[in-house]
Amino acid sequence: xxxxxxxxxxxxxxxxxxxxxxxxxxxxxxxxxxxxxxxxxxxxxxxxxxxxxxxxxxxxxxxxxxxxxxxxxxxxxxxxxxxxxxxxxxxxxxxxxxxxxxxxxxxxxx
Numbered sequence: 510x511x512x513x514x515x516x517x518x519x520x521x522x523x524x525x526x527x528x529x530x531x532x533x534x535x536x537x538x539x540x541x542x543x544x545x546x547x548x549x550x551x552x553x554x555x556x557x558x559x560x561x562x563x564x565x566x567x568x569x570x571x572x573x574x575x576x577x578x579x580x581x582x583x584x585x586x587x588x589x590x591x592x593x594x595x596x597x598x599x600x601x602x603x604x605x606x607x608x609x610x611x612x613x614x615x616x617x618x619x
Contacts, residue, residue, distance in 0.1 A: 530560040537568040546576025570603040
């Protein structure tokens with residue numbers, strides 16, 4: 510995460526033959542912590558559908574939030590609602606927080 514090396518985390522991830530949901534979620538989470546939202550979204554897009562779960566969705570939405578990626582978060586949120594019947598409060602909160610951050614930033618820049 511923040512104390513470690515992103516490059517090392519990526520190398521370890523790439524060395525795993527069949528990464529599981531925990532492995533994907535961990536790297537997506539690390540990208541989010543380090544404001545690397547685009548990398549998190551890219552990895553999420555490459556993740557096999559059968560491995561995606563609620564933790565995955567929270568991690569990728571959190572990464573979007575940390576990086577100010579409203580369009581990507583909106584797209585992913587819509588995908589989640591089609592893929593999963595479970596939209597949990599944490600996902601809604603992350604999306605709302607991101608929207609508020611963007612609105613505040615645009616208001617302050619005017």
